[in-house]
Amino acid sequence: MMHSYDEPVYLISVVANMLKIHPQTLRQYERDGLIEPARTQGRMRLYSQRDIDRMKMILRLTRDMGVNLAGVDVILRLKEQMEKMEQEIEYLREELRKTNRHGVVPAGKAVVKKSRYDLVIFEE
Numbered sequence: 001m002m003h004s005y006d007e008p009v010y011l012i013s014v015v016a017n018m019l020k021i022h023p024q025t026l027r028q029y030e031r032d033g034l035i036e037p038a039r040t041q042g043r044m045r046l047y048s049q050r051d052i053d054r055m056k057m058i059l060r061l062t063r064d065m066g067v068n069l070a071g072v073d074v075i076l077r078l079k080e081q082m083e084k085m086e087q088e089i090e091y092l093r094e095e096l097r098k099t100n101r102h103g104v105v106p107a108g109k110a111v112v113k114k115s116r117y118d119l120v121i122f123e124e
Helices: 012-019 023-031 049-064 069-102
Strands: 045-047
Touching: 012 023, 012 045, 012 049, 023 049, 045 049, 049 069
Parallel strands: none
Antiparallel strands: none
16 A cells, blocks of 8 residues: 555654664654654654655765754755745746736736836926
């Protein structure tokens, strides 16, 4: 059975085994705000594939590149901001495609607004 990328299905012991780290490392990264696993009603942590991929990135940054956890936090936040910006760019591109297909820019949606000012020169 396939699970969605964001569906929390893996217990902490399974994830720790997959990543070859101690479960306490996962708990510490959670306390540091680097990961945020889902919780069951019994408060057990459940990790999604997205969480696991994020952990792999954290481990790559810390182990392979020597980045400390504060640096990892900054990198992850910047990555999230970039992803949001990429989504916004894609949305704007789609809006532009729609506009080009229809040949009309809806009111209030203009990309460039022009204002006209009259220049009056007074002479003495």
